[in-house]
Amino acid sequence: MESIFSANEPSLGYLYQIRYGLWLIVSAENREAKLFIEKFDDVSIDTPDAKNVYQTKLHIKSVANLTDASSDLWKTLRVWSEGISIGLLNPKTDFFNLVTTAKTSTDSIPYQLRQGTENERNINQILSSLVDVAKTSANIGNKQAYNSFLRLTEEQQKCLIQKITIVDASIDISETRTKILHELRLFSLKKESLYERLEGWFVGEIISQLLNQRNAISAKEVADKILDISDTFKSDNLPNDFNLPIVSDETQLASYRDKIFVKQVEIIGMSQKLINHAISDYHRAFSQKSKWIREGLISPLDEISYHQKLTEDWDRKFSILEECLTNDDEAVQGQKGRSFYETHYISHYPQIHIKDRFKEQYMVLGCCHMLSDKKIIGWHPDYINKIATDDTTKLGDQA
Numbered sequence: 001m002e003s004i005f006s007a008n009e010p011s012l013g014y015l016y017q018i019r020y021g022l023w024l025i026v027s028a029e030n031r032e033a034k035l036f037i038e039k040f041d042d043v044s045i046d047t048p049d050a051k052n053v054y055q056t057k058l059h060i061k062s063v064a065n066l067t068d069a070s071s072d073l074w075k076t077l078r079v080w081s082e083g084i085s086i087g088l089l090n091p092k093t094d095f096f097n098l099v100t101t102a103k104t105s106t107d108s109i110p111y112q113l114r115q116g117t118e119n120e121r122n123i124n125q126i127l128s129s130l131v132d133v134a135k136t137s138a139n140i141g142n143k144q145a146y147n148s149f150l151r152l153t154e155e156q157q158k159c160l161i162q163k164i165t166i167v168d169a170s171i172d173i174s175e176t177r178t179k180i181l182h183e184l185r186l187f188s189l190k191k192e193s194l195y196e197r198l199e200g201w202f203v204g205e206i207i208s209q210l211l212n213q214r215n216a217i218s219a220k221e222v223a224d225k226i227l228d229i230s231d232t233f234k235s236d237n238l239p240n241d242f243n244l245p246i247v248s249d250e251t252q253l254a255s256y257r258d259k260i261f262v263k264q265v266e267i268i269g270m271s272q273k274l275i276n277h278a279i280s281d282y283h284r285a286f287s288q289k290s291k292w293i294r295e296g297l298i299s300p301l302d303e304i305s306y307h308q309k310l311t312e313d314w315d316r317k318f319s320i321l322e323e324c325l326t327n328d329d330e331a332v333q334g335q336k337g338r339s340f341y342e343t344h345y346i347s348h349y350p351q352i353h354i355k356d357r358f359k360e361q362y363m364v365l366g367c368c369h370m371l372s373d374k375k376i377i378g379w380h381p382d383y384i385n386k387i388a389t390d391d392t393t394k395l396g397d398q399a
Helices: 002-026 073-083 123-135 139-152 154-163 171-185 189-211 217-233 248-256 262-268 271-297 300-322 330-347 361-373 385-397
Strands: 034-037 042-046 051-059 094-100 164-167
Touching: 002 034, 002 042, 002 051, 002 171, 002 189, 034 171, 051 073, 073 094, 073 139, 073 154, 094 154, 123 139, 123 154, 139 300, 139 385, 189 217, 217 385, 248 271, 262 271, 262 361, 262 385, 271 300, 271 361, 300 330, 300 361
Parallel strands: 051 094, 094 164
Antiparallel strands: 034 042, 042 051
């Protein structure tokens, strides 16, 4: 178990940093606040009035204690000291926060720097204690941190000490999620679904920020995104989680090649590209509806009702094709089936939507392919017999 914890803790630490950043920007009262990850510190929140930087420390193996020579304390002081030395951070105007799930030990330096002690601190005494630790400690792992702090001027050291806030015994990664959910409760009854999509979007934006593909993430931007996502949970709308096709992903396409709905478009002679689009639509519609049902955004009865509407629409149009079945040869039937599919499902497709404002084409066509996979609908005038013949032929070839 030791090795499992040692591997998980750093990974969860990075996720904790991102999730804590999301909580900070979601709960920010100033809509002009801007969030950065790994720019000035682990997390930083800039407002027109101030800059708050945050070091986040997550401990999952055990409840650690912050002592005078704690590596969490001194690694943090090193980051801040070096930031001050190069002018990235300003101890006179910036605020420095160490957020840790560890507890401060009573009668320690970190205990004197806890949240709420700002007006009671003896700055000179705390500085003297820190300098004494830096000069006398035998902790080799903290040596660079000690040197970085000692290189600051006395004025810089005092300003830094005054501006430090240690939030000990802080909320962990799960509790941070609970805090964010609490903030989201006012926007939607589906706060869990809202949270999942917000965090997914946020992580993507953080990756772009780390790749220098975007600048700060503003509180206003996050608030607007929350409203956008919340709007998809209204009674006439649904969220679109599968907005990217898979037409170029042969790995995913391959698993569908033998499905009946694929045979349905093959027997009317559709091109491989259109077959790939059919597979993509089927995959996306199936995946999206499954997700909606799991989240309670639609019910199985909603799905049944929607499929019935699509079937009724198909039946009305397909009845014209059935009239030619006895009079046309196989080639003509194939041509008419192709024309039927192209006219009613490619050039134009049924304007029948599962919700009034969810008008994604892949959902309409994907559900039609789901129906065709069950042989409820089809494109070739004689699709039932054609598919049965094709299956029988393949079975004979295998024998």
